[in-house]
Amino acid sequence: MRGEGPLQVAVVGAGAMGGDHVARLxxxxxxxxxxxxxxxxxxxxxxxxxxxxxxxxxxxxxxxIEGVGLDAxxxxxxxxxxxxxxxxxxxxxxxxxCEKPMAPDADTARRIVEAERQLxxxxxxxxxxxxxxxxxxxxxxxxxxxxxxxxxxxLHCVHRNARAFPGFTEEMMITDAVVHELDILPWLAGSPIxxxxxxxxxxxxLSPPDLGDPLLVLVELESGxxxxxxxxxxxxxxxxxxxxxxxxxxxxRIGQPAGLELWHQGRAAIAEHQGFITRFRAAxxxxxxxxxxxxxxxxxxxxxxxDGYLAALACEAGVQALRSGxxxxxxxxxxxxxxx
Ligand code: ISE
Numbered sequence: 001m002r003g004e005g006p007l008q009v010a011v012v013g014a015g016a017m018g019g020d021h022v023a024r025l026x027x028x029x030x031x032x033x034x035x036x037x038x039x040x041x042x043x044x045x046x047x048x049x050x051x052x053x054x055x056x057x058x059x060x061x062x063x064x065i066e067g068v069g070l071d072a073x074x075x076x077x078x079x080x081x082x083x084x085x086x087x088x089x090x091x092x093x094x095x096x097x098c099e100k101p102m103a104p105d106a107d108t109a110r111r112i113v114e115a116e117r118q119l120x121x122x123x124x125x126x127x128x129x130x131x132x133x134x135x136x137x138x139x140x141x142x143x144x145x146x147x148x149x150x151x152x153x154x155l156h157c158v159h160r161n162a163r164a165f166p167g168f169t170e171e172m173m174i175t176d177a178v179v180h181e182l183d184i185l186p187w188l189a190g191s192p193i194x195x196x197x198x199x200x201x202x203x204x205x206l207s208p209p210d211l212g213d214p215l216l217v218l219v220e221l222e223s224g225x226x227x228x229x230x231x232x233x234x235x236x237x238x239x240x241x242x243x244x245x246x247x248x249x250x251x252x253r254i255g256q257p258a259g260l261e262l263w264h265q266g267r268a269a270i271a272e273h274q275g276f277i278t279r280f281r282a283a284x285x286x287x288x289x290x291x292x293x294x295x296x297x298x299x300x301x302x303x304x305x306x307d308g309y310l311a312a313l314a315c316e317a318g319v320q321a322l323r324s325g326x327x328x329x330x331x332x333x334x335x336x337x338x339x340x
Pocket of ligand 1: 159161176177178180276
C-alpha cells in the first residue's frame with residue numbers, strides 16, 4: 001500500500017487517447033496527478049502539458065522514472081511500443097494502466113505476463129478494455145448472468161468507425177479494433193473463445209484499397225454461444241458500437257444513440273458520436289478512477305495482463321483466419337494462480 005497524497009502518474013504517449021487521458025486525470029479523476037508526460041514529439045508533448053499544468057515533459061519513460069518520483073504509469077503509446085514501456089514500469093515497481101491492445105501479438109503478450117510474474121508479487125498491470133466499465137455493457141452482463149431471460153444464445157455486435165486512420169492495416173482491424181469484442185464477448189457470456197472465423201464481403205469503395213472493409217467476424221464460445229461482429233472502418237456517418245443479445249426468452253440491446261431528439265424540417269434526428277473518445281467518455285472515466293483507487297491499495301481495478309494475453313491469443317487466431325479462411329481454433333493456456 002502506498003502513502004498519502006495523490007498518485008503521481010506519468011502518461012506515456014500524447015496522441016488523441018493519451019492527450020484525453022491527461023485531461024481526464026487532471027480534471028475529472030480524484031486521487032491522482034499527472035506528474036509527467038512522456039512523448040517524443042515536442043508539439044504533442046507541449047499540448048498535453050498545457051492540459052495538466054505542473055507536469056514535466058520527457059522524451060523517454062526511463063528519463064521520467066529517473067527525474068520524477070512516480071507511483072504509476074498510464075501507457076497510451078501505439079501497441080508495438082507497449083512492451084518496452086511495460087518492462088521499464090514493471091522494473092520500477094509502478095502501478096500500470098496499459099491501453100489496448102496490450103501487445104501487437106500473442107508472443108509479446110506472453111513475454112509481458114511472464115515478466116510481470118517474475119518482477120512483481122501480485123498483478124499490477126490493468127489493461128484498457130474500457131467497455132467493461134460502460135454502464136450499458138455492465139447491465140447486459142448482469143442480465144445474462146442472472147439467467148432471468150433464459151440462457152444466452154447469440155450476440156450480434158456492430159463496431160463501426162467513420163473512417164480508418166491513415167496507416168490502419170487490415171490486420172489492425174482485428175488486433176486494434178475487434179480486440180474489444182474478443183475481450184467483451186467472453187466477459188459478457190461467461191465463456192472463453194473456442195474459435196474465430198473472418199469473412200471479407202463486398203468491399204466499401206470509400207475505404208482504403210488495402211482494407212477488406214467491412215469484415216464479418218464469427219466467434220464461437222466454449223458454451224456454444226455464437227457472436228458475430230460487423231467490423232466496419234468506413235461507416236462515414238460516425239462511430240457506432242452496439243450489441244444485441246438473443247436469449248431463450250428475450251432480446252436485449254445496448255449502444256443505441258440517445259439524447260436530444262430533434263424533429264425539424266421534415267426529419268427526426270438524434271446526434272451520433274463521431275469517435276470513441278466521446279462514445280466511451282464515461283466508461284474511460286470509470287476505468288481510470290477504478291485503476292487509481294485500486295493503485296492506492298497496491299492492486300488493479302479491472303482486466304489484468306492475463307486478460308490482455310487471452311485477447312492477444314484470440315486476435316492471433318483472427319489474423320490467421322483473415323489469411324487462411326475457415327474457423328481457427330484458439331488454444332487457451334491454463335490460468336496461473338498468480339492471476340486467479
Ligand atoms: C480504436 O483504436 C479503439 O480503441 C476504439 O475503441 C475502437 O472502437 C476503434 O475501432 C479502434 O480503432
